[in-house]
Amino acid sequence: MNQQVTPLIPSSVQPGPDSSIGGLLLASGKITPENAERVLRMQKELGMRFGEAAMRLGLITEADIQQVLARQFDYPYLLQGEAKFPTELVAAYQPFSQQVEKLRAVRSQLMLRWFARGRKSLAVVGINPGDGASLFLANLAIVFSQLGERTLLVDANLRTPRQQQIFDLPSRQGLSDMLAGRAGTDTIAKIESFVALSVLGAGTLPPNPQEMLSRSSFGDLAGQLQANYDVVLYDAPAFSLGSDALALAARTGGVLLVARKDHTNVRDIHAMREQMAHSGAEVVGSVLVDF
Template sequence: MSRASQRANQEQRKLISHFEPKSPITEQYRAIRTNLDYASIEEKLQTILVTSAGPGDGKSTTVANLAVVLAQQEKRVLLVDADLRKPTVHYTFRQFNHRGLTNVLTQQSSFADAVATTQVPHLDVLTSGPIPPNPSELLGSHAMSRFIEEVTSLYEYVLFDTPPMLAVADAQILANVCDGSILVVRSGGTDRQGAIKVKELLAQGKAKLLGAVLNEKAVKNSSYYYYYGESK
């Protein structure tokens, strides 16, 4: 098996909410979904960004499984890979990445031609497309604003997977045009000061932090690892 195939298999196994819908971990993703439902009673929550302080915190796994459990409610969901530096959505959902977000933003492709269906009913994905030389500029462009306007007319939820916020400015730029952001932190891994810094950066840009997801938290008397959604 090639290295690319091995990675694709590893990434797809992260879709536990699809392949193991009755698992305790999947139930915790549903808890995050429920928190979003309550949060959206008073205000619109259609475009949601998921980020982390640093790499390896599990933000891509979290946003993929959140997209799945939202789609399981028979909501039309679009997952956009806005990590234009180290994209993974195409691996997770076994898609080609020849065309994607970068092609749409640069008008090399229409959204209809670039979007892909998945094995999960009601869930579509838009991969990153070819990695551009100017990710921050693309995400902050008027083309991005037009793209968001287009896809929000087609989907009930649009989720964005972005790079870690402390690494580059991409997530902060996109957070300013989304309805809300979710911060993923890894138990025993994410630096406390780093998480605080992310919160400060979001506040500076007047972006709305919906809450944090504590990832890889071991629970006593259980062989499972839970993912907790915690509203702030």
């Protein structure tokens, strides 16, 4: 499953009781109640749709219409300038781009090859720091949530975590604290910009990350998370940093490898595949990112 994927991101407006185009435009602040009356008059006079009348009056843009349509069909995304997420999260800001189409292709392959077989957990692993695995995974999690799957992204990189920064989460307890018995599932953050996405940050960075991921408590926690979510995606530390990724892969049972074009050595990929197989994990596929 080798895919060319460029760095790929959410919507802040929650549909209220009125999920019509006009209601959503009002709820999102795109038009005011006074302007809505102008639109309704033109709509009645010319026999056109509300959105068309609002565009003719210059109150909204085509992008505004596309966004509220996505809301109507439970496919939220953000316009540039909304929220504090990095623009590289293109799955949220540019859901109709070619980049995101490639992400959907990866999602489809994973659904067929892994999740359709009754699996719920998958680790995503890069060879070296900077290979883009964390950013790729953040976008992949968004795409899964847009499918309507209850998706949990777990930052299991207890050395150099990134998901807290990507999703603009406050400093708080996370995975390591749960494994140490110092936090509960209320640590999981629901990302309100999306319909079905939650993130569990890495938490307090421990001095023994590999041992933390090898604890029996991790297996218990993984089972609990699988019972509450349709898809659980784990962000693993880079393979070159130690055996953390192997410990994590052994727990999830499946691994998606991420390589960076013109950056990752092919021999390193083969070596990682062999070691993953020896750990008992199945390499579901590999993705080539280009950025």
